[in-house]
Amino acid sequence: MNRARASLSRLGFSSNQVRRLYAVTPDEPDTEVLARKVRQALAGGARIVQYRSKSGNHALRREQGAVLLALCHAVDASLIINDDLDLALAIEADGLHLGREDIPIGDARARLGDGMLLGASCYDRLELALAARDAGADYVAFGSAFPSTTKPGAPRASSALYREAKARLNSPVVAIGGITLENAQTPIAAGVDAVAVISALFDAPDIAAAARGFDRLFDKKDP
Numbered sequence: 253m254n255r256a257r258a259s260l261s262r263l264g265f266s267s268n269q270v271r272r273l274y275a276v277t278p279d280e281p282d283t284e285v286l287a288r289k290v291r292q293a294l295a296g297g298a299r300i301v302q303y304r305s306k307s308g309n310h311a312l313r314r315e316q317g318a319v320l321l322a323l324c325h326a327v328d329a330s331l332i333i334n335d336d337l338d339l340a341l342a343i344e345a346d347g348l349h350l351g352r353e354d355i356p357i358g359d360a361r362a363r364l365g366d367g368m369l370l371g372a373s374c375y376d377r378l379e380l381a382l383a384a385r386d387a388g389a390d391y392v393a394f395g396s397a398f399p400s401t402t403k404p405g406a407p408r409a410s411s412a413l414y415r416e417a418k419a420r421l422n423s424p425v426v427a428i429g430g431i432t433l434e435n436a437q438t439p440i441a442a443g444v445d446a447v448a449v450i451s452a453l454f455d456a457p458d459i460a461a462a463a464r465g466f467d468r469l470f471d472k473k474d475p
Contacts, residue, residue, distance in 0.1 A: 269299075269300070269330070270300060270369075270371075270390070270391045270424035270426065270445055270446055271300075271424065271445045271446050271470070272297075272299070272445075272446055272447075272466070272467050272470045273293075273296075273297065273298045273299075273300075273446065273447065273449065273453075273463055273466040273467050274298075274300050274301075274302065274426055274428075274446040274447065274448040274449070275290070275293045275298040275300070275301045275302070275448075275449065275453055275454075275463070276301075276302045276304050276334075276428070276448050276449065276450045277289075277290060277301065277302065277303050277304050277305070277320070277450070277454065278304075278450055278451070278454045278455075279304070279305055279306055279307050279308070281307070281308060281312065283312070283315055283316050283319055286316055286319075286320070287316075287319050287320065287323060289454050289459055290320055290323055290324075291323055292458075292459035292460045292463070293453060293454070293459050293460070293463045294323060294324065294327050294329055294463075295460045295463070296459065296460035296461065296462065296463025296464045296467070297463050297464055297467040298329065298453075298463050298467075299327075299328070299329040299330065300329060300330045300332065300446070301320060301324055301329060301330070301331050301332065302331075302332040302333070302334050302349055302448070303316065303317050303320050303331060303332070303333050303334060303345075304334035304335075304450075305334070310339075313336065313339055314339060314342065314343065317331070317333060317339055317343045317345065318343050321343055321344075321345055321346075324346075330346035330347065330369065331345050331346050331347075332345065332346060332347040332348065332349050332369065332371065333345045333347070333348050333349070334349050335349070335350065335351065335354050336348075337354075337355055337360055337363060337364070340364070340368065341363070341364070345368070346368065346369055347368050347369030347370060347371065347390075348360060348364060348368060348369070348370055348371070349370075349371040349372070349373070349393070350370070350371070350372055350373065351372075351373040352373065352375070352380070356387070357370065357372055357383075357384050357387035357388055357389050358387040358388060360388075361387065361388030361389075369390050369391070370388060370389050370390050371389060371390060371391045371392065371393060371426070372384035372389040372391075372392050372393070373392075373393050373395075373428075374392045374393065374394050375394065375395070375406070375407050375409070376394065376407040376408060376409045376410070376413060378413060378416060378417055378420065380392075381394070381417055381421060381423075381425075382420070382421070385421060385423050389423065390423060390424070391423050391424035391425070391426060391445075392417065392421065392423060392424075392425060392426070393425075393426040393427070393428050393448060394409035394413055394414060394417065394425065394426070394427060394428070395409050395427060395428035395429030395430075395448075396408055396409065396428065396429025396430055397409055397427045397428065397429045397430060397431055397435075397438070397439050397447075398429060398430030398431060398432075398435055399429075399430050400429040400430040401430075401451060402429075402450055402451065403429065406429055409427070409429070411438060411439065411441070411442040412442075414427060414439055414442035414443055414444050415442050415443055418442075418443040418444070424445040424446065425443070425444050425445055425446075426444060426445065426446045426447070426448050427439035427440075427442075427444040427446070427447050427448065428447070428448035428449075429448075431447045431448070431449050431452060432449075432452040433452060433462065433465050433466065433469070436449075436466060436469050437469055440469055440470060447466060447469075449466060453466065
C-alpha cells in the first residue's frame with residue numbers, strides 16, 4: 253500500500269468520495285453572495301468544494317473559508333482549500349489543493365498529518381502525478397481539459413493522459429479547465445473520477461440545476 257492509499261484509508265476517504273462534480277468557487281469578495289452560490293451547488297448534489305480565492309486578503313479568506321466549511325459539513329460535504337496551507341489548518345478544513353508554485357507536496361503532508369485530504373495539480377504531465385502520489389497526495393488533477401477562461405494559457409490535458417493516469421495511479425483523477433455540460437462527457441469517458449468546474453457551474457442561471465446536470469453525467473459510469 254503506497255503512502256497516498258494509506259492516507260486515504262486512515263482518513264476514511266476513498267476513490268468514490270473524490271468523484272463526480274468537484275465544485276471550485278469563483279473569486280467572489282461578497283461572502284453572502286459566495287455562500288448563496290455554494291449553498292445552491294450543494295443543493296444540486298456537489299459533495300466536494302474547493303475554496304479558491306486569489307484576490308481576498310487574509311481576513312476575508314478566513315471568514316469565507318469558515319462559512320463555506322460550515323455549509324459543507326451541514327450536508328456531509330468536504331471543503332478543500334486552494335493553495336493556502338495556513339488557512340486550511342486554521343479553520344480545520346477537510347483538505348488542501350496545491351499547484352507547482354506552492355509548498356512542496358511532501359512538506360504539506362508533513363504539516364497536515366494524515367487527517368486531511370491533499371490534492372495536486374499536475375497540468376499535462378503524468379510524471380508530476382506520480383511524484384505527487386509518492387510524496388503523499390491523495391488525488392491528482394490534470395488540465396486544462398478544454399480552453400479555459402480562468403487560465404487561458406494553461407497547457408492542455410488529453411483524453412489519452414486521463415486514461416493513462418487511471419491505468420497507472422490508484423488515486424482519484426480529476427479533470428479541470430473549460431469543462432461544461434456540453435463537453436464534460438469526454439473526460440468522463442476517459443475514466444476520470446471527477447470534473448472540477450468553476451464558470452459553467454457558478455455562472456449558471458440556476459446553479460443547483462447545473463450541479464445536478466454535471467452529477468447526472470456520471471450516471472452511466474457509476475450505475
